[in-house]
Amino acid sequence: MTDMLGAGERTREGLRERKKARTRASIREHALRLFREQTYQGTTVEQIAAAAEVSPSTFFRYFPTKEDVVLRDDFDARLFEALERQPPGLAPISAIRAAVKDALATLTPQEWVEFRESADLSFSVPEIRSRALDELAHTVQLMADALAKRVGRAPDDLAVRVIAGAVLGVIITVTMPWTDLAQDKGGEDAFRRVDEALALLEAGLAL
Amino acid sequence: MTDMLGAGERTREGLRERKKARTRASIREHALRLFREQTYQGTTVEQIAAAAEVSPSTFFRYFPTKEDVVLRDDFDARLFEALERQPPGLAPISAIRAAVKDALATLTPQEWVEFRESADLSFSVPEIRSRALDELAHTVQLMADALAKRVGRAPDDLAVRVIAGAVLGVIITVTMPWTDLAQDKGGEDAFRRVDEALALLEAGLAL
DNA sequence: CACACTTTTGGTAGTGACTCTCATTTAGGT
DNA sequence: ACCTAAATGAGAGTCACTACCAAAAGTGTG
Numbered sequence: 001m002t003d004m005l006g007a008g009e010r011t012r013e014g015l016r017e018r019k020k021a022r023t024r025a026s027i028r029e030h031a032l033r034l035f036r037e038q039t040y041q042g043t044t045v046e047q048i049a050a051a052a053e054v055s056p057s058t059f060f061r062y063f064p065t066k067e068d069v070v071l072r073d074d075f076d077a078r079l080f081e082a083l084e085r086q087p088p089g090l091a092p093i094s095a096i097r098a099a100v101k102d103a104l105a106t107l108t109p110q111e112w113v114e115f116r117e118s119a120d121l122s123f124s125v126p127e128i129r130s131r132a133l134d135e136l137a138h139t140v141q142l143m144a145d146a147l148a149k150r151v152g153r154a155p156d157d158l159a160v161r162v163i164a165g166a167v168l169g170v171i172i173t174v175t176m177p178w179t180d181l182a183q184d185k186g187g188e189d190a191f192r193r194v195d196e197a198l199a200l201l202e203a204g205l206a207l
Numbered sequence: 208m209t210d211m212l213g214a215g216e217r218t219r220e221g222l223r224e225r226k227k228a229r230t231r232a233s234i235r236e237h238a239l240r241l242f243r244e245q246t247y248q249g250t251t252v253e254q255i256a257a258a259a260e261v262s263p264s265t266f267f268r269y270f271p272t273k274e275d276v277v278l279r280d281d282f283d284a285r286l287f288e289a290l291e292r293q294p295p296g297l298a299p300i301s302a303i304r305a306a307v308k309d310a311l312a313t314l315t316p317q318e319w320v321e322f323r324e325s326a327d328l329s330f331s332v333p334e335i336r337s338r339a340l341d342e343l344a345h346t347v348q349l350m351a352d353a354l355a356k357r358v359g360r361a362p363d364d365l366a367v368r369v370i371a372g373a374v375l376g377v378i379i380t381v382t383m384p385w386t387d388l389a390q391d392k393g394g395e396d397a398f399r400r401v402d403e404a405l406a407l408l409e410a411g412l413a414l
Numbered sequence: 415c416a417c418a419c420t421t422t423t424g425g426t427a428g429t430g431a432c433t434c435t436c437a438t439t440t441a442g443g444t
Numbered sequence: 445a446c447c448t449a450a451a452t453g454a455g456a457g458t459c460a461c462t463a464c465c466a467a468a469a470g471t472g473t474g
Contacts, residue, residue, distance in 0.1 A: 016441055016450075041291075044430065055453045060432065128339035133344060140376075141385040158400075161380050162407045169376020173368050178348040193365075200369045204411045212460065223470055262424045267461065286430075 020165045027052040029137045032117055040070075040125045058201040067128050071193050076139045077129050079205040081145050081154050093202040097195060104191065121188075123177045133172065170197045231269050234259040239324055245276075247332045275337050277325045286310040290353050299354050299370050300409040304402060311398065325399075330384045340379065347375040360362045377404045397399045 017114060030051035034043040045066055049059045063069050084100035090098065122132040144164035148155045174197045175190055237258040252273055255395065256266045270276050285350040290306035314322060329339040353373035355362045381404045382397055 001304040019441085020424070046430085057453060058451080061451080066431070088279060114435090115261070119336035126341070133300075133340045134333070134337040137340065137379050137383060137450085139383060154442085158244070158381075158404060159407055162377050162404050164405070165376035165378075165380030166408060167376065167424095168380060169372035169374065169378075170369050171376075172344055173348070173351070173372030173375060174342060174365075176348070178345060197365060197369050197372070200366055204224070221471075226470090241436085251458090263461090264424060265422080268422080271459070271461090 022056065023052070027054065027059060027062055028069055028114075030112070035070075035121060038130070040121060061102055061187075070121045070125075070128050071131060071135065073115065073118065075107075075115065076135070076142075078106055079139070080142060080146065082106075083143060088150060091202070092151065092160075093167065093198060095150065096143070096148075096167055097198050097202070099195070100191075106134075123175075129176075133198070136172065137168060140164050140171075143167075166201055167198065168173065169202055170194070173197075229259060230259070230265070233265060234269055235276055236249060239321070242277075242328060245326075247328060247335070255369075267317065274338055277328045277335050278338060278342065280325060282310065282322065282324065283315075283342070285313055286346070287349060287353065288348060289313075295357060297365075298409070299358065300374065302354075302357065303374055304405050304409070305348070305403070307398075309403075330382075336383075343379065347371050347378075350374075351393065373408055375402070377408055380404075401410060 019077050027048065031043070031048045034048060034051060045059055047057055048066075049056045050068070052059075063072065079099055082102040083095060085102070086098050122128050143162070144161055145155050147155055147158045147164055151160065167173040171194055174193045234255065238250070238255045241255060241258060252266055253263055255276070256263045270279070286306055289309040290302060290383070293305050307338075329335050336348040348371070351360050353367055354371055355364055355367045358367065360367050378401055381400045
């Protein structure tokens with residue numbers, strides 16, 4: 001009987017875990033490379049699996065859908081943590097601006113490359129863009145909760161939601177490639193633009 | 208030769224057009240009914256086609272994807288027109304609030320039912336929600352153009368984009384079912400909430 | 415009404431993402 | 445070496461969607 005093991009109480013991080021992490025990374029890297037070489041739509045899961053030397057079945061065990069190879073990253077989590085680290089005195093939008101800056105600073109150059117690469121795909125491939133939008137919206141929702149705690153209001157306080165929502169919308173608007181504004185894809189100055197826009201928002205967005 | 212016909216110059220609205228419109232409506236109605244009865248995911252295109260008495264091929268001739276049966280509506284267009292009808296003196300966000308109100312007023316009771324039904328699906332079915340979000344974002348982008356013209360600024364003026372973005376985000380935030388705020392699905396007071404939120408935004412969203 | 419002409423339709427045969435199931439392998443601990 | 449649990453691979457199947465072609469139906473003309 002396996003009674004004593006309880007619920008994963010004892011799982012040390014052994015060879016197994018390391019191997020899984022490697023496989024996962026391998027799949028993602030090969031996928032991104034193939035997407036770069038032959039476009040997203042032009043690449044089949046079968047090809048990715050073959051390149052990463054796993055079976056298609058295994059691919060789907062690591063990523064629930066083809067889209068998730070691009071979308072899954074932990075940036076949201078970092079952003080969230082960075083926000084909680086901001087001094088309580090800071091006004092909501094200032095805190096968010098600072099948190100974005102801090103979170104970006106934690107990226108290694110390697111991560112930065114991957115980040116930009118998936119950002120590019122998130123803009124150019126419609127299916128991915130939609131889902132990225134959905135997840136962004138969800139993240140900002142969580143951010144609203146954190147914001148509410150900061151300023152000591154109820155989590156569903158409308159004013160707090162409105163601020164979070166405004167931030168969300170501004171990010172979307174300034175980032176998405178529908179306007180000439182964002183024509184440079186997701187370069188460095190995408191973030192500068194986001195920051196400028198948030199500054200405007202902070203100033204009270206009078207026209 | 209069909210020279211004299213020019214480019215649809217002469218196309219009177221004959222039996223053909225009427226039949227197409229009927230088929231299209233039939234497909235959508237049967238689809239929405241089946242979605243209601245057996246959920247969206249639980250309904251196959253084949254079933255919809257059978258119910259509407261057309262072949263699956265024909266289904267895809269009328270709607271590019273299964274999602275589009277839910278998404279295709281012309282509300283965006285009406286909202287857009289309503290915005291252009293607002294008096295030029297009105298401040299941007301006031302104009303948008305008024306436009307939303309006016310556009311909703313143009314819906315017939317029948318349209319209102321369908322509108323709410325697809326809104327519900329847009330909230331509950333992830334794939335549809337993502338796409339709805341994407342289209343909403345796109346619409347607001349167009350709205351920003353209109354806004355820019357209203358206030359006589361360049362179409363890519365950052366301040367204008369920020370305002371449009373803020374409106375977009377607020378609508379998303381207050382509408383989407385991630386928070387208890389929106390727990391009632393897309394009821395009447397979803398629109399009341401949107402209006403309240405926009406009012407807050409208009410007031411300058413200081414906390 | 416019969417005649418060409420065009421549009422609309424149905425059917426068939428794919429492709430590709432994803433699911434389920436089951437037998438085989440492989441790591442972890444005894 | 446031995447047992448257990450997790451990870452993998454392989455096969456069959458579903459479903460959205462595409463490409464293609466042949467049958468049918470609407471439309472204007474003599």
